[in-house]
Amino acid sequence: SGRPHPILSWVHTTQDIVRPHVKMLGGDYLSYATLAHDRGLEPHCRLCRELSHHPTPAEDLVHILTRCKATAETRCRILPDLLNTVARSFPNNKLLSGPSHDVLTQFILDCSSLNLPVAIRIPSGHPDFMNITRQCCSLTYAVHKDRTRQLKAMGLLQ
Numbered sequence: 001s002g003r004p005h006p007i008l009s010w011v012h013t014t015q016d017i018v019r020p021h022v023k024m025l026g027g028d029y030l031s032y033a034t035l036a037h038d039r040g041l042e043p044h045c046r047l048c049r050e051l052s053h054h055p056t057p058a059e060d061l062v063h064i065l066t067r068c069k070a071t072a073e074t075r076c077r078i079l080p081d082l083l084n085t086v087a088r089s090f091p092n093n094k095l096l097s098g099p100s101h102d103v104l105t106q107f108i109l110d111c112s113s114l115n116l117p118v119a120i121r122i123p124s125g126h127p128d129f130m131n132i133t134r135q136c137c138s139l140t141y142a143v144h145k146d147r148t149r150q151l152k153a154m155g156l157l158q
Contacts, residue, residue, distance in 0.1 A: 024061055029064075031059045036058070047154075067101055071147055089126065093120060103120065109140070111133060
């Protein structure tokens with residue numbers, strides 16, 4: 001249609017754009033699962049491997065945004081604000097009743113996605129849509145920054 005994606009409706013300047021969120025939404029975010037597919041590397045999460053001697057999960061977007069133990073503190077600091085905003089605007093939203101990690105990831109990336117159940121989806125015309133998308137972008141950015149900082153500290157990123 002030529003219109004921008006609804007997740008970008010609140011963006012007014014290029015400084016508003018949260019690049020990691022847009023890259024994740026577009027499927028262009030580098031994770032170890034992506035690198036494993038493209039370059040034949042191991043897909044497991046390097047941060048979780050440092051925290052545990054158990055087999056580590058593949059580092060895909062679901063893991064990065066909702067499961068990674070290494071970024072749990074950052075996620076737990078921001079996610080309640082997002083869920084409280086959803087609860088104020090949509091008290092019966094099924095996101096509040098403990099959705100799967102896949103559904104939560106999809107919601108964080110695009111809360112208006114047609115891939116989400118109607119009971120979870122936020123209509124892009126709703127008055128609180130921009131506030132919810134900002135909080136989703138903030139969560140994505142904070143997790144990305146925490147992950148990047150930890151990978152750099154381990155010498156895995158330059």
